[in-house]
Amino acid sequence: MRRIAARDNAHYKALLKLSQSSRERRKSGHVLLDGMHLIEAYEQNYGSIEEVLVSETGARRPENARYLEGRASLAVTLLADTLFDALAVVDTPSGIMAIVTPPQPVRGLAHDGDTVLLDGIQDAGNLGSILRSAAAAGFRQVLLSEDCAQAWSPKTLRAAMGAHFQLDIHEHSDLAAFLALYRGHSVATVLDGSSSLYAASLRQPLAWVFGSEGRGVRPAVATAADQRVHIPMLGSSESLNVAAAAAVCLFETLRRRQVTCP
Incomplete structure (x- = not known):
């Protein structure tokens, strides 16, 4: 020793x-x-x-x-x-x-599987929380844009509580390019989205897009998605924390698919 x-x-x-x-x-x-x-x-x-x-x-x-x-x-x-x-x-x-040594994704990008795309998430705690929600909701592939917080930083690892080891994490990704090739249905969360989350099509395979804490999803990425949705809110708050918004959307997907969990 x-x-x-x-x-x-x-x-x-x-x-x-x-x-x-x-x-x-x-x-x-x-x-x-x-x-x-x-x-x-x-x-x-x-x-x-x-x-x-x-x-x-x-x-x-x-x-x-x-x-x-x-x-x-x-x-x-x-x-x-x-x-x-x-x-x-x-x-x-x-x-x-x-x-x-952080594990590498077990395979290349899959354009036909459930995916979470993160556009400029800056806070390591938020990033780790989203990774944790993604793993818990059954999403296995996560793409991070170039300007996201580092997936393998100590703070992100701590917040994710082991979720990293259930996911294929692709850092420094071109999200718009991925969406252009995606063979499933893609949905971006934006404040002025024309559709409510609860009316959105969440069929498989599905790619969720979540944006940064300040600017949200960048226009070039949002327009590359098939659908843009908002989360209905009755209170006076203008928006949710991105980690909370991601959890709402991912578990609404799980509920809609009626997965029976032990």
């Missing part, structure tokens, strides 16, 4: 860059998973991880200790609590992280 107690340690400096810089994550091809839930979800779907990071306090927690005892050959780095906390993305750190 490697122990690090100083901020000027070269390996720790690399870890700090990995936690804070999207450029570094792309350059290194690695990401940090924060917490046992994400670590176990990754191992269940993709096998072994590359390195585990634990804080001095985290190493003494029963759940983390049991995990480490069962993996004697795993590379483990023990960090002083203050160093570990500086890597964490939450106020109450879990005490354990892992370095992994």
